Amino acid sequence: MERPTLTLKNNEERRLRAGHLWVFSNEVDTKKTPLTAFTPGQEAVVTASRGRPIGVATVNPGSLISARIMDQDPEVRLDADFFRARLREALAIRSRLYSTPHYRLLFSEGDHVPGLILDRYGDVIVGQLNTAGMDSRKELLLETIVAELAPSTVIWRNDSPTRDFEGLPRVVEVAYGTAPENLEVNEDGALFAVPALGGQKTGWFYDMRENRSRLCRLVGGRTVLDLFAYAGAFSVRAALAGAAAVTSLDSSETACSMAADNAARNGVAERVEVVRADAAAFLEECAAAGRTFDVVSLDPPALVKRKKDLEAGLKVYERLNRLAMDVLAEDGLLLTCSCSQHVDAYELRRAALRAAMARGRRGQILDQGRQGPDHPAHPAMAETDYLKSFLMRLVQQ
Template identity: 50%
Template sequence: MGLPAPAGFDAIIGDFPAVFPNVVMNSLPRLRLKKGEDRRLRGGHLWVFSNEVETAATPLQGFSPGDPAVVENARGETLGLAYVNPDSLICARLLSRDPDAPLDAEFFARRLRRAAEWRARLYERPFYRLVYGESDHLPGLVIDRFGDVLVVQTNTAGMERLQAPLVAALEAVFAPRAVVLKNTSALRELEGLESYIRVVLGGVETPLEIVENDARFLVDPIEGQKTGWFFDHRANRARLAPLCRGQRVLDLFSYTGAWGVQAALAGAARVECVEISEPALRLAAENARRNGVAGRMAFIREDAFEFLRQARRERRHYDVVVLDPPAFVKRKKDLAAGGEAYRRLNQAAVQVLSYGGILVSASCSFHWSPAALYDLLRATARHLDRQLLIFARGGQAPDHPIHPAIPETEYLKAAFCLVRQAE
């Protein structure tokens, strides 16, 4: 599918508020914190919560979404330069420890070059998460690289205001064929931002082809979920694939077949991909053909929970089951309902798993901790009278680096389990 670019980037950003490359930063308004509330920022975090602001001195109502400000502690000591959103619980995000840093194209170019240098050390091919928000000191920004096409998410009002210098920096550093703004994340709603998809530089014909772990995949950054691909499970998929040789594999929530195709390439006897999205399933089938494994794969459009119920009724069993569901726990208040969904899913998966089989149970819910996942797996095995051993633990790939001072940057967990008959 082709999506033409607009006539020029200026035509798209014409209604956006002005950005601030030429402002004298020490003339910016101040955002003062309450006593003791600078501790997290001094430890390396980048967020300020609205209840940490000394609003008597610096009222949040004095800011518009995306405004720049100099953050200072209760004693008036400068902590850095941030952008502010008075309407968000996270009311400010630090961009630089230098309060005089100009928020221009060169500012972004320096950060982008540093991010790209790390990814180039990791991967030979230019298919990866180029910018991972706070970990790359660009809070609110996500960029996935599909060769010469860059797919960008500006998830905060501050990053939305800075799109012009950001895109100029992307053009200068990477000379991409296209830059796509894929601004459909649910995070934008919390920032009071609309959802949209726009090509702001060049033009793009979709789908695109990428290579992951020597497998070839088609990616649709326009119509696909998120940016069109999930690079975060790359290492986990590589770890599982060799264990699938000669096995019957069930890939649930398969999306476009990343787990299943790589299992088939590694020699799986049979792979069934279950996915509710018809467009995603069509791409999965094409990806199987592209890799020469279509003859050993089946693609089933079905709700994963209903598929497992039917498989159990028909006494079908698999040697490997992959559970890679969407986030069931998006907020703390979802813990009870989301935890129950994880419980039902894992229990049903174990019931269709052959003795001696492998279960890969993953969660991308930040609020669902590794300890909660492991405890659920323990309880599931005990309830079903199985012996379950976790032989490996997986997380997000290294192009999603974890900032030790920002726990929110660590979200993905995967448990590789050997499930046996209880003795």
């Protein structure tokens, strides 16, 4: 069956030739190939203005990103064999990286399957179909997942705001099997549980695992503050690593309940104090009372969701870093993080530096982190290298 062609305007193919996977609507020659002629999710061959093929893509005429390149070979078909090969390729590297099946199995563009995210919780798979291209192939993808992984359950957590931009409804559904009450996570021997059909995103933030592991090497005998702790991943692991006392803080009642349950599950409840509070208000209260911590983890949610909000967002990052430094003990360690795609590592570093200077602290960067290897970055797409972190040692001037 012949596939339609999506033709670009003159010279708009250069970024794609360099490996980028997104075609924006203003790059399409709509006189030659009107976007209105395509149905959401339709497979097409993308060509340069003079007809030279660039690759095969899925198209969404109603989205700002009107096409996403799935493969640079224009002869490729987006059938079961294609997705089976991508899944096996992703599984091969995760199996080498992790000793248990608890990781992000497919990371969208990072694994050359734009729009598809799969997280693995033992024999339970939780996925997101974030584009019309993936959503329209939901049954094909489910068949492939079941055939390749033999899961007990597959859950689609299609409630991401990203789907709004694709004209897709938000919905959570159990696509295969029966959903357990909780998803179980084994992170370097620490055991966690989070609600299978609730919680944030797909349930667990696998992307911070390596950052947590590195910081846990430095917490023995120390007091620790874990801000924006969610289900207590770092809090519990810090206690297991020998921290003297851990304060696990989140503003969500549900998150605090999960953190407390996970601390008890790992036998460290007596050293993990769970606090429900606004992070900034808590830091101000601690500073006023003269309370300090040897180690502070500052990992807020994305504060810059749109490029136009960058300046305002950087001010919030700087303020949070200042407040965290106010409660950091002399010769303390601060892990400062940003998962905002629009904030690059240099900008986060500068925000932390300005905060340190404002608080009369000399800083040393001991480690620079990113998302874990189960969230691979696409080498041509800076957008996929979204998580940044700096582990800083801070002493008084």
